Amino acid sequence: xxxxxxxxxxxxxxxxxxxxxxxxxxxxxxxxxxxxxxxxxxxxxxxxxxxxxxxxxxxxxxxxxxxxxxxxxxxxxxxxxxxxxxxxxxxxxxxxxxxxxxxxxxxxxxxxxxxxxxxxxxxxxxxxxxxxxxxxxxxxxxxxxxxxxxxxxxxxxxxxxxxxxxxxxxxxxxxxxxxxxxxxxxxxxxxxxxxxxxxxxxxxxxxxxxxxxxxxxxxx
Amino acid sequence: xxxxxxxxxxxxxxxxxxxxxxxxxxxxxxxxxxxxxxxxxxxxxxxxxxxxxxxxxxxxxxxxxxxxxxxxxxxxxxxxxxxxxxxxxxxxxxxxxxxxxxxxxxxxxxxxxxxxxxxxxxxxxxxxxxxxxxxxxxxxxxxxxxxxxxxxxxxxxxxxxxxxxxxxxxxxxxxxxxxxxxxxxxxxxxxxxxxxxxxxxxxxxxxxxxxxxxxxxxxx
Numbered sequence: 001x002x003x004x005x006x007x008x009x010x011x012x013x014x015x016x017x018x019x020x021x022x023x024x025x026x027x028x029x030x031x032x033x034x035x036x037x038x039x040x041x042x043x044x045x046x047x048x049x050x051x052x053x054x055x056x057x058x059x060x061x062x063x064x065x066x067x068x069x070x071x072x073x074x075x076x077x078x079x080x081x082x083x084x085x086x087x088x089x090x091x092x093x094x095x096x097x098x099x100x101x102x103x104x105x106x107x108x109x110x111x112x113x114x115x116x117x118x119x120x121x122x123x124x125x126x127x128x129x130x131x132x133x134x135x136x137x138x139x140x141x142x143x144x145x146x147x148x149x150x151x152x153x154x155x156x157x158x159x160x161x162x163x164x165x166x167x168x169x170x171x172x173x174x175x176x177x178x179x180x181x182x183x184x185x186x187x188x189x190x191x192x193x194x195x196x197x198x199x200x201x202x203x204x205x206x207x208x209x210x211x212x213x214x215x216x217x218x219x220x
Numbered sequence: 221x222x223x224x225x226x227x228x229x230x231x232x233x234x235x236x237x238x239x240x241x242x243x244x245x246x247x248x249x250x251x252x253x254x255x256x257x258x259x260x261x262x263x264x265x266x267x268x269x270x271x272x273x274x275x276x277x278x279x280x281x282x283x284x285x286x287x288x289x290x291x292x293x294x295x296x297x298x299x300x301x302x303x304x305x306x307x308x309x310x311x312x313x314x315x316x317x318x319x320x321x322x323x324x325x326x327x328x329x330x331x332x333x334x335x336x337x338x339x340x341x342x343x344x345x346x347x348x349x350x351x352x353x354x355x356x357x358x359x360x361x362x363x364x365x366x367x368x369x370x371x372x373x374x375x376x377x378x379x380x381x382x383x384x385x386x387x388x389x390x391x392x393x394x395x396x397x398x399x400x401x402x403x404x405x406x407x408x409x410x411x412x413x414x415x416x417x418x419x420x421x422x423x424x425x426x427x428x429x430x431x432x433x434x435x436x437x438x439x440x
């Protein structure tokens with residue numbers, strides 16, 4: 001069962017192709033607009049990114065995870081409140097230049113899949129994604145999986161092996177799993193590979209510390 | 221001695237306060253403008269960030285490292301060429317909302333100091349910097365140190381412990397050192413602490429693989 005806090009970020013199942021009219025908006029949400037769900041396709045997504053999105057949307061064992069440019073909703077705070085900050089992985093106004101991604105969660109397997117397309121503003125080595133950009137999407141994917149399988153948490157350790165560089169504009173798949181829960185410690189793994197499974201880019205482990213229950217209750 | 225490739229990113233010593241008129245420009249550089257050096261102060265820097273910048277600028281054992289929104293200059297490519305991409309840690313148009321940082325290198329100690337101020341668009345947990353943002357600045361700092369002490373390299377492993385969360389807008393110090401060179405493998409460490417040394421935020425190790433000399437020569 002998903003915990004109470006995590007329910008707010010689960011989306012209702014959206015049939016592939018049946019998206020809202022807001023999906024092509026490049027403007028960030030503000031106090032007078034309904035918040036934009038960035039997990040829905042936009043025209044900058046490549047055919048590979050869209051294909052994987054549609055495949056997972058059709059698969060009943062996977063649940064699409066809504067994604068906004070803040071994580072406040074995880075704390076029960078209105079998405080419109082205090083718009084001075086932005087989630088690091090959703091901080092650019094223009095679609096397609098930074099992090100383009102959507103996530104799906106498989107409750108039975110405690111797995112989170114992230115379909116990720118790094119844009120031209122995520123560059124490190126010439127033509128390839130920055131190591132820190134890769135670390136960020138690994139951190140975001142593993143943290144989302146832990147939120148959905150356990151509860152809210154903070155990163156305590158990230159250990160990332162970089163096997164091959166990720167070309168800008170390519171479509172990659174992050175496959176994360178909760179491996180072990182030991183009290184408030186949650187151990188996860190994450191593997192990053194090309195959309196056609198031909199290249200392994202990264203292998204990572206992560207340790208997260210979940211929030212104390214009393215801290216969470218105090219915020220509800 | 222700094223290697224040939226790394227010379228291009230060393231700045232001439234700039235007396236504290238004697239900055240160019242371009243320092244307050246928020247616009248990204250383009251084909252018709254001189255590239256902007258983001259390592260110079262701008263009005264969004266906090267008093268603590270400015271104080272540390274000035275202290276290190278005055279210290280003859282430290283060399284300020286110029287920083288642009290691309291790493292192309294490291295490969296001897298004009299900064300004006302192919303402006304479709306941006307360095308991940310310099311990808312926002314507006315000053316102060318993302319990564320604000322400057323780096324200094326101490327050749328005798330093979331140490332790199334980065335003065336870092338994470339803005340409101342680097343958020344992870346509410347009010348604090350995203351784990352991936354911290355990983356990115358650690359990666360960038362250690363890679364810069366290796367470029368200056370050895371040569372260009374790619375990240376092979378990042379292992380980061382997160383001891384305490386970094387408040388948005390605070391000034392932190394990254395202190396990185398090349399620990400060991402074993403053929404093309406370079407091992408570095410990095411410690412992230414508050415500007416007043418009262419809090420340790422992160423401790424990290426990194427492994428980089430330097431480029432083969434023949435690959436570098438082919439690009440010169």
